[in-house]
Amino acid sequence: MNITRYINTTYLQMGLIYTGLFHSVWLFSTQFEIISGTVSWYLPAGVRLAAFLLLPLASWPLLLFSEKLTHFILFHPGGVLDNTAFLSGSVGWYLVHLFISPAVVCGCVYVFRRRFAAPYIDNVRSTLATLAFGVLISVALGAVFLGRRAIEVQTDLAAFLSILFDFSLGDFVGIIVLCPLLFALYTRQYINKNESTLFITVGTWLLTLVFSSYLYSQNINISYQIKYLAVFPALFLSYRYAVFGSALSCFFIGITAFVVASQSALPPIEHQFYILALCVSCLILGSSINQSSKLNKKLARNNEDLEIAVQNTQALAAKLVALQEDERKRLSRDLHDDFGHRIVDLKLQLSLIDTTKDHDILIDKIDALYQAMKKSLGGLRPSGIDTLPIESVIERSDIITTLKRAKINFSFNLSGTPINFKPEQKIHIYRIVQEAVTNSIKYANAKTLSIDISYESQSATFTVADDGAGIPDTIEGTVDAKPTLGLLSMKERAKLIDGTLDITSFTPSGTVVSLSIPTYNIQ
Structure with a gap:
């Protein structure tokens, strides 16, 4: 086996970037849970799923190795963060984190990638499939992680299912907020030209969030209004910029939910379902617009090809008709100049011979022949045309x-x-x-x-x-x-x-x- 297929500088760089982004957003996600327990989402789930869906299969070993090694470095006793809550010493913990969960991720993603290709959100079918896959892998990983803990502490089924729902929902929120943007950026679905409307919309959206935070510091709470006003720029970006617009909307919907959560005491599920409902709507709208645009371009190309084919056919028909008329004209001229003269000459010669027994009969036959020839000439090309x-x-x-x-x-x-x-x-x-x-x-x-x-x-x-x-x-x-x-x-x-x-x-x-x-x- 050629080891350089799996271990090389490129894949090592991918692993370092992946694990750096993974643990950065993990630290960021923990801040959401600190704010009065109002937000529960797991952003690393989005980074992980995007990495395994987009990067080459051969890079997966280094991705997993970098992620797990960094985890041990950060949380082991005496490490940078030194938090044993995230580093249990049980055999079950090591079994789940080092073997079962990677196997679940790699197995599920491998099967999904055989049916769908990046950018995964460029048409309605692949978008719905990607969202369904995000739910599936969130539930699968939740069952693996929480199942181990439930077995160790003997949690009853009802409590386990309730915790599993919250865990899976948090993972899926992280997936739907980050994955679309990472898909769009990695597959270069972004805008290639200067779009002032895009910058104005995004800038206005962010300024509104900043203004909301300022008012909140002045004991004026408009978080409810901000939450629902965000619907308009989100749908506009999805409609105007298709895949990239919907991906960007999902990211800013997540930021909006964070700002609103910091200013309200609503339960986490209120913000989670707000994120999910609006993000799903934006993704379906963006993929629909993108799919429609591609179909329109394909139809336009087909129409151009058809128009060219019609023009070529008409040109060929015109050429054939012209050639036909030219040939008729040539035949008509040849018959008139050659056979006509021969018939006239023959008739003249017969008129000079009076002793021919059937003289009149021959003259009549020659006249009939001449009239038949004129009729044929008229069929080929009308007289006087x-x-x-x-x-x-x-x-x-x-x-x-x-x-x-x-x-x-x-x-x-x-x-x-x-x-x-x-x-x-x-x-x-x-x-x-x-x-x-x-x-x-x-x-x-x-x-x-x-x-x-x-x-x-x-x-x-x-x-x-x-x-x-x-x-x-x-x-x-x-x-x-x-x-x-x-x-x-x-x-x-x-x-x-x-x-x-x-x-x-x-x-x-x-x-x-x-x-x-x-x-x-x-x-």
């Missing part, structure tokens, strides 16, 4: 031809002063109108249909309305709706030109598709 106004493109496009072929009673209405759209804007408008008309013919079984174009001062609106069967709920309009590829394409195209697409399905029948484009985007 680069030069004509969008309303003219729609009027002479396959959209109108398809409506006539489907024998649908349609109307085309134009109002306002037309606007000169860019070719890339016109192609998206055309595709949205084309998709809306196609859906009305293919799926809605519409009998009548209208295409309305309205130019106003602030916007241009393109509307396709029919009297068809409407859009099924499984496609549009419900929580679980799954839009088709056509509807998704319409919406994406509308976004690309900063337009707003509104699709309304009426009951019992009819659908209105409306595309509105702000005029500031039309140049």
